[in-house]
Amino acid sequence: MxxxxxxxxxxxxxxxxxxxxxxxFSKNLPLFLMCLPALLLLLVFNYMPMPGILIAFKDYKFxxxxxxxxxxxxxxxxxxxxxxxxxxxxxxxxxxxxVFIITNMLISIGxxxxxxxxxxxxxxxxxxxxxxxPYFVSWVIAGYFALALLSTDTGLLNNLRQQLQLSPISWxxxxxxxxxxxVFANLWKNAGYLSLIYLAAMMGINPEFYEVAQIDGxxxxxxxxxxxxxxxxxxxxIMLVLSIGKILNADFGLFFYLTRQASGGVIxxxxxxxxYVYNALRNSTDLGQPAAAGLFQSVVGFILVLSTNQIxxxxxxxxxxx
Amino acid sequence: xxxxxxxxxxxxxxxxxxxINLALILISLIWVIPVxxxxxxxxxxxxxxxxxxxxLWPSQFSTAAYNxxxxxxxxxxxxxxxxxxxxxxxxxxxxLVVSMLAYALSRVDxxxxxxISFIVFFTMLFNGGMIATYIFIANTLHLVDSLLALxxxxxxxxxxxxxxxxxxxxxxxxxxxxxxxxxANEWRILFQxxxxxxxxxxxxxxxxxxxxxxxxxxxxxxFIRDRNLYPLQYWLYTVLSNAxxxxxxxxxxxxxxxxxxHTIRMAVAVLAMGPISLAFLALQRYFIRGITLGGVKx
Numbered sequence: 018m019x020x021x022x023x024x025x026x027x028x029x030x031x032x033x034x035x036x037x038x039x040x041x042f043s044k045n046l047p048l049f050l051m052c053l054p055a056l057l058l059l060l061v062f063n064y065m066p067m068p069g070i071l072i073a074f075k076d077y078k079f080x081x082x083x084x085x086x087x088x089x090x091x092x093x094x095x096x097x098x099x100x101x102x103x104x105x106x107x108x109x110x111x112x113x114x115x116v117f118i119i120t121n122m123l124i125s126i127g128x129x130x131x132x133x134x135x136x137x138x139x140x141x142x143x144x145x146x147x148x149x150x151p152y153f154v155s156w157v158i159a160g161y162f163a164l165a166l167l168s169t170d171t172g173l174l175n176n177l178r179q180q181l182q183l184s185p186i187s188w189x190x191x192x193x194x195x196x197x198x199x200v201f202a203n204l205w206k207n208a209g210y211l212s213l214i215y216l217a218a219m220m221g222i223n224p225e226f227y228e229v230a231q232i233d234g235x236x237x238x239x240x241x242x243x244x245x246x247x248x249x250x251x252x253x254x255i256m257l258v259l260s261i262g263k264i265l266n267a268d269f270g271l272f273f274y275l276t277r278q279a280s281g282g283v284i285x286x287x288x289x290x291x292x293y294v295y296n297a298l299r300n301s302t303d304l305g306q307p308a309a310a311g312l313f314q315s316v317v318g319f320i321l322v323l324s325t326n327q328i329x330x331x332x333x334x335x336x337x338x339x
Numbered sequence: 340x341x342x343x344x345x346x347x348x349x350x351x352x353x354x355x356x357x358x359i360n361l362a363l364i365l366i367s368l369i370w371v372i373p374v375x376x377x378x379x380x381x382x383x384x385x386x387x388x389x390x391x392x393x394x395l396w397p398s399q400f401s402t403a404a405y406n407x408x409x410x411x412x413x414x415x416x417x418x419x420x421x422x423x424x425x426x427x428x429x430x431x432x433x434x435l436v437v438s439m440l441a442y443a444l445s446r447v448d449x450x451x452x453x454x455i456s457f458i459v460f461f462t463m464l465f466n467g468g469m470i471a472t473y474i475f476i477a478n479t480l481h482l483v484d485s486l487l488a489l490x491x492x493x494x495x496x497x498x499x500x501x502x503x504x505x506x507x508x509x510x511x512x513x514x515x516x517x518x519x520x521x522x523a524n525e526w527r528i529l530f531q532x533x534x535x536x537x538x539x540x541x542x543x544x545x546x547x548x549x550x551x552x553x554x555x556x557x558x559x560x561x562f563i564r565d566r567n568l569y570p571l572q573y574w575l576y577t578v579l580s581n582a583x584x585x586x587x588x589x590x591x592x593x594x595x596x597x598x599x600x601h602t603i604r605m606a607v608a609v610l611a612m613g614p615i616s617l618a619f620l621a622l623q624r625y626f627i628r629g630i631t632l633g634g635v636k637x
Contacts, residue, residue, distance in 0.1 A: 045450050047525035048443040052455050055440035055495045062476070062492040063462045069471020083474070128366070134359050146623060147367035153619050154374075154612060155554040157576045161608045162373035164579070165380055171392030173376050205370060213627055237355070269557070277580055294469050295560075304470055311468035319465045 070315070072308040079302070093305035094313070102293065103310065107265075110289040113272075114264045116196075117203050122257065124204055125211035126249075130241060132212065133219045145216075148209030156270030159202060163189070163275050167198070189278045192286045199287065202275055203268065214256070218249040251333045258332075262325035265314045267291045290314050374612070381405070381606040385599030404602035408610070411598075415607060417567060418574035421486070425570055426552040429490045433548040434541060436494055441503030442529050446515075463497050473561055488562035489570060493551065499544045506540035507533065543625045546618065553615055571611050578604055 068083065073093055075086040097103045128148060135141040151159075166173045167188040175185035188194050222245065230240045267289035276287050288296075290310055297307035330337040372395075379397050380388060387399035408415055443449055444456055466472070472492075482488040510533060518528045534541065559573035569577065619626070 041450065048446060048449045049451060049455075051439040051443045051525070051529065054436045055500075056455070056458065058436065058491060058495045059459065059462055061480070062472070063466060065479075066467040066472040066475035067465075069467045069474055072470060072474070079478075131359055131363055131366075134355075135363065136356055137360075140360060140363075144363040144367050145627075146620065147370050149623070149626075150374075150616070150619060151370065153550055153554070153615055155556060155572050157556050157572045157579070158377075158608050158612055159373075160576070160579055161377060161605070165376045165393045165605070166373060168393075171389065173372075173393045173395075176392045176394060205373075209370070274556075274576065277576075291469070298470055298473060308468070308470045311470055315465060315468050322464055 070308070070312050072304055073312040075305065077304050077308070089305070093309040097306045097309050097313075100306075102306070103313075105285075106288055106290050106293045106310065109287070110267050110291075111264055113196075113199060113289065114260075114267065116200055117207075117268075118257065118260045118264070120200055120204055121207055121211055121260075122253070125208045126215050126253070128208060128212035129215035129219055130245065132216050133245070134237070145209070145213065149213060150209065151206045152210040154206070156206075156268075156274040159206065159270075160274040160277055163198070163202070163278055168278070190283060192283050195276075195279065195283055195287050199271060199275065203271060206271075211256070215249060215252065218252040219245055222248050251336075254332050255329055255336050258325040258328050262322040263318070264321065265290065265318050269295070377605055377612075378609055381602055381609045383602055385602050388601050401599075401602070403599050404606035407598050407603055408606055414574075415610065418569055418571045419610075421568060422553060422571040425486060425489045425555075426549055429494065429552040430545055430548045432490065433494050433496065433499065434545055437496065437499045437544065438503050438507075438534065438537070438541065439529065440495070441500050442507050442533060444500070445504045445507035447508075447512075459495070459500060460497060462495075469561075477562065483562050484565045484568055485562070486568065489555065489558045490552075492558060493555065496548070496551070499547065502544055503537075503540055506537055510536060539625070539628070542622075543628055546622055546625050549618065550615065575608060575611055578607060 071083055072086075074088060074090060075083070076089045076092075077083070077086045081087075132141055132145060135144070164172070167175075169175060169185055169187040169189070172188070174188065178185055186194075188198070226244050226248070227240055230244060235243070269291045272287055272289050272292050273295070276284060279287065294307040294311050297304065301307075326337055375395065376393050379395060380393050381404055382400055382402060383394075383397040384399040384401035385403065387397070387401075391398040440459065444452055444459070446452070467475070476488060476492065477483045514532060514536075515528055518532050523532070554572060555570070556572040556576060559570050560576075563569060563573065
């Protein structure tokens with residue numbers, strides 16, 4: 018005969034709760050252990066550095082550490098925003114990203130529409146590979162391309178100009194040329210990838226819509242205008258909103274590696290928040306202002322992502338991040 | 340009359356197909372020209388390249404750059420070795436860590452799912468920024484010049500977690516219930532039942548993770564000072580900004596003629612793109628699946 022389990026029989030205030038907790042704990046423990054490695058990595062590399070944002074409010078001295086350095090309140094922000102640095106890098110970041118968002122959207126939707134019209138599946142796949150490929154080429158290698166295509170003496174573009182009896186242009190040293198280089202490089206790298214997202218949305222459209230339109234005598238243009246575009250508009254809005262949420266985050270690789278070929282005068286016209294912070298980290302001992310710039314970027318980015326997520330939730334709740 | 344109309348219409352579609360294909364061929368050519376020019380430059384004779392410049396076709400064909408790299412592979416092999424090591428361990432780690440986390444988060448009966456999801460996805464919203472992260476990893480963890488700094492900080496990619504979680508949660512729940520009835524514990528369920536069923540999803544994030552580690556220059560830019568630890572991409576960057584790096588590292592003391600530095604640079608870039616391009620061409624349907632699965636959230 019088994020001994021009666023007194024733990025269960027005797028009335029006790031904490032007993033059942035404790036037991037319930039233990040059962041729950043042992044039931045969830047294995048799954049929690051599976052989360053543990055990832056949680057530890059996030060703790061060490063994402064959460065533990067977070068107190069470092071205090072540097073933005075401190076006169077940071079390497080030997081004193083983050084917590085030992087002197088508090089200066091908002092002084093770093095004050096200097097940053099009155100020095101002109103902030104205005105310059107913020108304008109560059111926002112303007113370039115705005116142009117990238119618009120050009121990316123137009124070109125990648127255009128590409129997706131073209132892909133969608135191609136009858137030959139084989140050819141469609143070749144075109145898709147060609148424009149998707151750069152997504153997997155690093156910006157470092159794109160820097161080599163810039164050299165090969167645009168260098169003054171030997172670049173492909175100037176070679177072509179020479180054959181047309183035109184004088185060479187030093188593309189990489191002309192500040193007014195850089196916006197075009199950056200916009201095209203960004204398109205070159207991202208348009209193919211983005212067009213595949215739109216294409217996937219287009220392929221999800223019920224073919225019956227098009228059949229009905231054809232019976233009614235709608236032309237291809239009309240079908241695109243009145244069926245394709247309206248039906249993929251939720252995706253368009255979501256992509257737009259997502260990229261607006263990231264408008265303060267510059268593509269570091271693009272602005273850093275591509276501009277390695279540029280000379281001093283140009284650098285000032287292509288610096289963005291991320292490159293400014295990086296250069297300060299590398300070259301300067303005064304980290305207060307760059308830290309302030311970084312914190313500004315993080316906080317505004319946080320607010321932007323939260324509010325854009327609210328918008329997405331209204332458009333298509335399934336696509337909301339949270 | 341009717342057949343005439345139909346004929347006209349057919350002609351029009353043939354014409355529009357031709358125009359569309361023409362436009363796409365043109366775009367594709369523009370898109371691949373940079374790669375083409377680079378490859379062509381790597382097969383050009385050094386003096387021809389410096390005098391006649393880059394062209395669509397080698398102005399004077401030569402394999403000198405590749406010969407040189409073949410004879411003195413030290414520098415390239417070293418960078419290659421670092422990149423392969425980082426990519427290998429990074430990808431295995433990512434696959435393990437991410438699929439374990441995503442599996443737990445995909446289980447509706449896991450009661451701590453919500454707080455853990457929050458901890459994971461909050462990192463997408465807010466971070467300490469470059470300076471705080473750098474100071475912590477470099478000064479507190481002392482990971483400067485350690486390969487761990489190239490691998491660990493980017494291992495838990497939240498986009499991968501999303502992708503895997505949505506894949507896992509589409510697996511039939513009865514499967515897990517049945518395995519539990521048979522007495523399998525959670526680890527066995529994950530590794531012997533769920534993972535084998537998720538090979539397509541694992542392949543997709545595996546490939547994206549290979550790309551992520553192979554193409555990474557950011558971690559090296561921040562944390563690697565020792566030239567012997569430069570991964571390929573970062574090494575390429577130093578070579579681009581100063582071709583003499585090639586000269587100093589391996590040959591200067593061998594008493595050779597000047598190596599063809601310009602074309603070697605190009606050859607090295609071609610060699611760095613090589614494996615990635617092959618992987619891309621062979622496996623692009625997995626990438627496309629990855630994008631259509633969860634690309635919008637990236």
